[in-house]
Amino acid sequence: MTETLQFNSTFLRPAFFILTGIPGLGAAQAWLTLVFGPMYLLALLGNGALLMVLWIDCTLHQPMFLLLATLATTDLGLATSIAPELLAVLWLGPRPVPYAACLVQMFFVHALTAVESGVLLAMACDRAVAVGRPLRYPTLVTKARVGYAALALTLKAVAIVVPFPLLVARFEHFHARVIHHAYCAHMAVVELVVGNTRANNLYGLALSLAVSGMDIVGIAGSYGLIAHAVLRLRTHEARSKAFGTCGSHICVILAFYVPGLFSYLTHRFGRHTVPKPVHIVLSNIYLLLPPALNPIVYGARTKQIRDRLLEVVLFRKKQF
Template identity: 45%
Template sequence: MLVLNQTDLTPASFILTGIPGLEDMHLWISFPFCSMYAVATAGNCGLLYLVCREDSLHRPMYYFLAMLSLTDLVMCSGTTPKALGIFWFHLKEISFDECLVQMFFVHTFTGMESGVLMLMALDRYVAICYPLRYSTILTNPVIAKAGLSTFLRGVFLIIPFTFLIKRLPFCRGNIVHHTYCDHMSVAKLSCGNIKANVIYGLMVALLIGGFDILCITVSYTMILRAVVSLSSAEARQKAFSTCTAHICAIVFSYSPAFFSFFSHRFGGHTIPPSCHIIVANVYLLLPPTMNPIVYGVKTKQIRDCVIRIFSGCKDTKCHSM
């Protein structure tokens, strides 16, 4: 039932429907969601533990990886428990203020994810193009400032979303056809003018996603030029192998984001809403699930630390890469 404040038509709560059209499949859909969330939580907590515990991982590359793991944990934890509550227990109601808080965290940390991937690309650029100056360029204060700047960028760009939503009159009901409070899904319930929401949303996408993708592209263009110029094939392979895990992380993060962005604008009515919502959830679950696995498999030093811990070795140092 819709509960409205008669003065400003602000609902006391919203109803999240989950995945419209697939209500009968919610229980089955919940199993891969739950499995991915469990892997994401365990994997990212494990990576954070390794980076904190092992002195040999106290290097710029692994500090950025720790930032990525922390971001992934918050990103998927902000939506998946609520989605599972909808699928399993039909806990569909969310208060207006809780909806705004969820919206803020989801969009802030998806922006943070993109920003950290950009910082990791710059890290690989410095490591390959300026190896002798790597430790002097990427000092701990520089890394801390870069991480803080990326976080604050997301906070300051996303905060206006909450005010843009709060100003809208909601007279089309309070049913959100989604598993979480996405900015535009909530804005479309308003009978007011949402042009500012649409324009600002596109601006934020360009300022965060567009800028980060440009920096990543430029970084890897310079990396490719530096790698190709190396005389030894073995040196080229070794240099490029340090980037493979990061390239995989970029693919896992941006592929569902691009699909969601372009299908919304060019897919029209040919792509069902259920597909959009599933992809939106995959976008928040796939990177946190796959990043620890990829970095664990592709990064020898992390692999050695994991093997040593599970084998019960008493040495406090991991083998050098």
């Protein structure tokens, strides 16, 4: 282990990396399992229950709920792509991760993040049509089109994220095997590379601006159309009902983009002012908080899902 923690050696494409978790916290980082562990458990149970309800209730097989099922599936994958390794590192200390497994994790983390951002944009567009064109909604938004949209979002995420591991795999030499992070983040691995990493840095920046930036602009435009349509309604009751249909989605958007934006800004512009442990904790919260909160938000604010879930729970209790 002592040899693997040296920084003054050059390695020819190491067979494994060492994930250290959150540097600077030492044994105290084990206590963070009390934060991230419940988050992961909530993500598993909440999204699993949400998918179960959406599957067994045929009345919920509608475009809006199919998009919600896509979001829940993405959340399950995103949380599972980092949480098991994260919890193991925090609890047991530095752990080796094979080189190939590190690249695979890097791909899934960034790809599923891109899919989630795209699904949130699709849900915003769905709400804009539902509020702005309610009479044409059944013909404009169909289950088939939702399926095509989900497939397109997945293929887009794969296409734009595949270069991440490929750009790392082109390097033969690394000056260390130790990744000062809790998972194989792209830039955390790039910091270990011996060579010119400008292409990695530029592609990472361009991808963040092109994907998240365009999705945020699209979401803002959709809600601009929603606000315009709502303000044209004559009664206060109609306005409240229209805004109520978007309340859950707005909460989910804030839970995903606010931590993500803060993490991105601290990484890009606050490297010398924000301690690295704070940045790493924020990046893990950004990936685990939305999957944990999304099913709670939709379960609490969506009447159809809440009522159906209560029916399932009460039926189970009666059986016992």
